[in-house]
Amino acid sequence: MRIDVVSIFPAYLDALDLSLAGRAREKGLLQIATHDLRDFTHDRHRTVDDTPYGGGAGMVMKPEPWGEALDTVATDDSVVVVPTPSGTPFRQSLAHDLSRERHLVFACGRYEGIDQRVIDHARERWRVEEVSLGDFVLNGGEVAALAVIEAVVRLVPGFMGNPASLAEESHGEDGLLEYPVYTKPATWRGHTVPDVLLSGHHGAIAAWRHEQALQRTRERRPDLLGDASETSS
Numbered sequence: 001m002r003i004d005v006v007s008i009f010p011a012y013l014d015a016l017d018l019s020l021a022g023r024a025r026e027k028g029l030l031q032i033a034t035h036d037l038r039d040f041t042h043d044r045h046r047t048v049d050d051t052p053y054g055g056g057a058g059m060v061m062k063p064e065p066w067g068e069a070l071d072t073v074a075t076d077d078s079v080v081v082v083p084t085p086s087g088t089p090f091r092q093s094l095a096h097d098l099s100r101e102r103h104l105v106f107a108c109g110r111y112e113g114i115d116q117r118v119i120d121h122a123r124e125r126w127r128v129e130e131v132s133l134g135d136f137v138l139n140g141g142e143v144a145a146l147a148v149i150e151a152v153v154r155l156v157p158g159f160m161g162n163p164a165s166l167a168e169e170s171h172g173e174d175g176l177l178e179y180p181v182y183t184k185p186a187t188w189r190g191h192t193v194p195d196v197l198l199s200g201h202h203g204a205i206a207a208w209r210h211e212q213a214l215q216r217t218r219e220r221r222p223d224l225l226g227d228a229s230e231t232s233s
């Protein structure tokens with residue numbers, strides 16, 4: 001998989017050199033490149049924004065630099081991912097879908113957003129996914145891109161050292177939240193580990209973990225239970 005990210009703050013994406021994405025690069029499973037949108041401007045001030053038509057607060061990102069950036073970076077089989085407050089809430093199902101693509105291009109905007117004609121024109125040439133991280137306010141698309149990239153890259157076949165660990169994840173196949181996890185020492189500041197986890201009884205451990213996941217989901221995310229009702233014990 002190849003990922004290209006266009007932003008006026010490309011250094012924001014340096015975090016991708018760490019951890020999983022860095023290892024994927026070493027394994028040759030992933031190529032990631034970042035691009036400074038200002039490199040696609042031609043004026044002395046490298047201008048990327050202007051006042052909004054129709055008035056209103058803030059500035060809007062100009063279409064010309066984005067047009068040249070996407071012309072340069074995207075190819076016929078690219079999927080253009082555009083983080084936006086008005087996007088579809090990003091879910092694990094889209095992460096799985098995107099992990100099967102050959103080339104993702106992230107268009108990370110700032111200010112009040114990117115001129116709508118950029119997205120409309122992109123839809124004429126590529127698959128475009130407009131995504132939001134959720135119902136809270138960010139200042140731009142870079143944080144959303146980091147989150148989406150991490151969620152996607154870890155699903156790329158051959159990427160995770162232990163694919164089995166992908167099976168038991170929150171918002172995973174069973175639709176439940178993750179159960180609580182513990183490690184040594186057995187007692188820490190007066191807090192002990194549930195006895196069942198020290199019992200070596202795998203059936204009892206699995207049952208306890210499922211019950212804990214169900215209880216957490218009931219308490220914190222009852223909206224998920226519609227998907228998991230058939231798994232309730």
Ligand SMILES: N#Cc1c(N)n[nH]c1-c1ccc2c(Cl)cn(Cc3cccnc3)c2c1
Pocket residue numbers: 083084085108109110111112113114131132133134135136137138139140141144
């Ligand atoms: N907020 C949020 C949000 C989220 N929850 N996920 N992604 C975003 C996001 C993505 C892209 C941009 C671009 Cl471009 C500009 N802003 C700042 C902004 C915030 C509110 C209203 N207008 C503009 C972005 C926010």
